[in-house]
Amino acid sequence: MGRILTGAALALAVAGALSGAALAQQPTEVRIGVALEPPILDPTAGAAEAIDIVVYQNIFEGLTAIDENGAVQPGLASSWTISDDSLTYTFKLHEGVTFHDGTAFDADDVKFTFERILAADSVNAHKELYTDIAEVSVVDPFTVSFTLSKPVGLFLFNLGRGDAVIVAPESAGNNATTPIGTGPFAFVQWDKGNRVLLERYEPYWGELPALTKASYRFIGDTAAMTSALLAGDIDGTNNFAPDSLAVFEGNPQFKVLVGTTEGETILGTNNRKPPFDNLKVRQAMAHAIDRQAIIDGATYGYGTPIGAPFAPHNAYYTDLTGTYPYDPDAAKALLAEAGYPDGFNATLKLPPLGYARLSGQIIASQFAAVGIKLELINVEFAQWLQDVYTNHDFDLTIISHVEPFDIGNYANPDYYFGYDNPDFQALIKTLNETVDDAKRKELAIEAQTILAKDAVNGYLFELAQTGVWNAKLAGMWQNSPIEGLVLRGIYWVE
Amino acid sequence: MNFLKRHPNLTIGLAGTILFALLGLISLVWTPYPIAQIDIARRFLGPDAAHWLGTDNLGRDMASLVMSGTLTSFVVAALAVTIGAGIGVPLGLAAAAWGGPVEWLVLRFSDFLFAFPAIIVAILVTALFGPGAINAVLAIGLFNIPVFARVARGGALSIAVLDFVAAGRLPGLGPASIAYRHLLPNIMSLIIVQGTIQLSLGILAEAGLSYVGLGTQPPATSLGLMLRDAQSMFLIHPWLTLVPGLCIVLIVIGLNIAGDGLRDAIDPRLRQVNANVVA
Secondary structure: OHHHHHHHHHHHHHHHHHHHHHHHHOOOEEEEEEOOOOOOOOOOOOOOHHHHHHHEOOOEOOOEEEOOOOOEEEOOEEEEEEOOOOOEEEEEEOOOOEOOOOOEOOHHHHHHHHHHHHOOOOOOOOHHHOOOEEEEEEEEOOEEEEEEOOOOOOHHHHHOOHHHOOOOOOOHHHOOOOOOOOOOEEEEEEEOOOEEEEEEOOOOOOOOOOOOEEEEEEOOOHHHHHHHHHHOOOOEEOOOOHHHHHHOOOOOOEEEEEEEEEEEEEEEEOOOOOOOOOHHHHHHHHHHOOHHHHHHHHHOOOOEEOOOOOOOOOOOOOOOOOOOOOOHHHHHHHHHHOOOOOOOEEEEEEOOOHHHHHHHHHHHHHHHOOOOEEEEEEOOHHHHHHHHHHOOOOOEEEEEEOOOOHHHHHHOOOOOOOOOOHHHHHHHHHHHHOOOHHHHHHHHHHHHHHHHHHOOOEEEEEEEEEEEEEOOEEOOOOOEOOOOOOOOOOEEOO | OHHHHHOHHHHHHHHHHHHHHHHHHHHHHOOOOOOOOOOHHHOOOOOOOOOOOOEOOOOOEHHHHHHHHHHHHHHHHHHHHHHHHHHHHHHHHHHHHHOHHHHHHHHHHHHHHHHOOHHHHHHHHHHHHOOOHHHHHHHHHHHHHHHHHHHHHHHHHHHHOOHHHHHHHOOOOOHHHHHHHHHHHHHHHHHHHHHHHHHHHHHHHHHHHHHOOOOOOOOOOOHHHHHHHHHOOOOOOOHHHHHHHHHHHHHHHHHHHHHHHHHHHHOOHHHHHHHHHHO
């Protein structure tokens, strides 16, 4: 009997190997390389884009979902109605939805999610987007209504962000390490420093994705990423360093997808700290920056110059790049007026991102020309989050703000660059409460103009998304209208 | 002149080393272009009359970078050797002169440092005190200490049994005086040879540390940092990695040949002595 069983097991193993070989020709697994490892995997508890790259719309879903074009689509809510005064939103929820631990999804989870975001001890990175929610009430298990204290122009969009994905009371506490959501992919394991594995969640309520497995490999080094792509260790990456893009351009085994992102790359300036609290100093720095040189040098021409923290492809965009044009003489004159005729010394903390490190060297050279001597300090990402983002211990930094429509950050005086302008805060408040599109555009342009004139940060360029993928993969997002790398549409052709 | 002719190794090695050292020294007062001067419009130029070694990805002049980078590499390595010899040689001499517990302590201290691979020690130091050229000096110097301590002790032990040392004891010289007046001068050649070899290892170590981002930081430059900057573009612009890479190879070969030649030249008997050291 034992022998027969062994024989059966052997036969099974052979059959398994054969079907494995068959599967190799029709892969349903994708291995994606990403530069940054997320600090945690709970998108409702951290600001890092790296979290959303792994989990957004893959593991977790919101009531609404943002599509490839940045438009709001139904998510866990199948439909909704909005009251005439724009204060009450009633959502009809999908039925038969389960979390990956098997628990059912219903209106109580929605209520729990938003109470968790708004709780006093909430660690949500964008609590301020949801503070106008006065009440979340469960009408019946599959109907939930939101009452707002005032109209919020982007409310449906905000519900689709990674910050507002629906979590369950049973599992929310552990989402940082074992995320449990309702999405088409379930979390399998996280080998810290190496990769995160996801697997298709078969009982998924919606259309099942073509991929059955996905893994995210964390490869911080461009040369290592290049080798991994060429060797076939990974099938693609959503954002590849532009300096080596030429390796893959014209290679028929790969396709290069160039699209837009919501990433405004800025020279983050600590407005709390002298001399950066002086408007003249900030204006001088703005005049000292030669954007085109930075774009050519750091992004190989793939970036778009910006004069305010606003995406150029947005309908509300206005071109303010001419506010403080590149003019080293004007910069020197302003520095002298500000009391720094010989310039000053400052530090520039650079996160481990190719564009930041390269831009840093170029800006140091440009600033040296007007007398500002920068000391470049390269930091790891966790240290950057702690020093710069959390503790505000920095002079200058370079980072891309990849959230859509994130101009509201400038209305938060506690944000890391510490811009405290009551007029601007009032303007953003009005903007958030305005629903009429023409009026919103007018206000958004006014807001951009204030930020450009105040030279809060150095506005460098809008980051392009330069993805490199295996030529046989299809369905990746070319543009990145929201932080994330959505797997559900990806499939192998042939 | 005849001396150099009799020792071609030494001549070639010294010539190469001195050439690079001079290039580095000249960079103190003059480079073709300022090394921090970034000019995107002129990047990725091949070698020509204006830029002898071309320009890098930020439009910096490669020849200027190589000159300045060589200086950094030499200075870091030389300081590290100074630290290693300055602490290691007295320790080794003390071990040989006093013996007993002193010797035990010095040897165990050396074993302890040897137990960690050099690069791990270096990463530890730079991780504790932050990356930078000065910390790289400390890190590389630290793992030079036991090397010099061993060489000094080995050399001194073989001298200490000789008659003239015993004669030195007769007028009442203590171990410290013996070590300083009789042992040190006689192992000086050993130390110099070891120093040359450690210098080449130091240059490699500096390049390694800078390559992993723990050594020299921009806007300063070193050969290892140039390699690091260029490696992501190796497939497209291999020239950018070839230049600093070949420089490192040439300097290290030059120093090693010079070290070998020096050993032959200074005292043929030292070979014998050195064999004892290794044993």
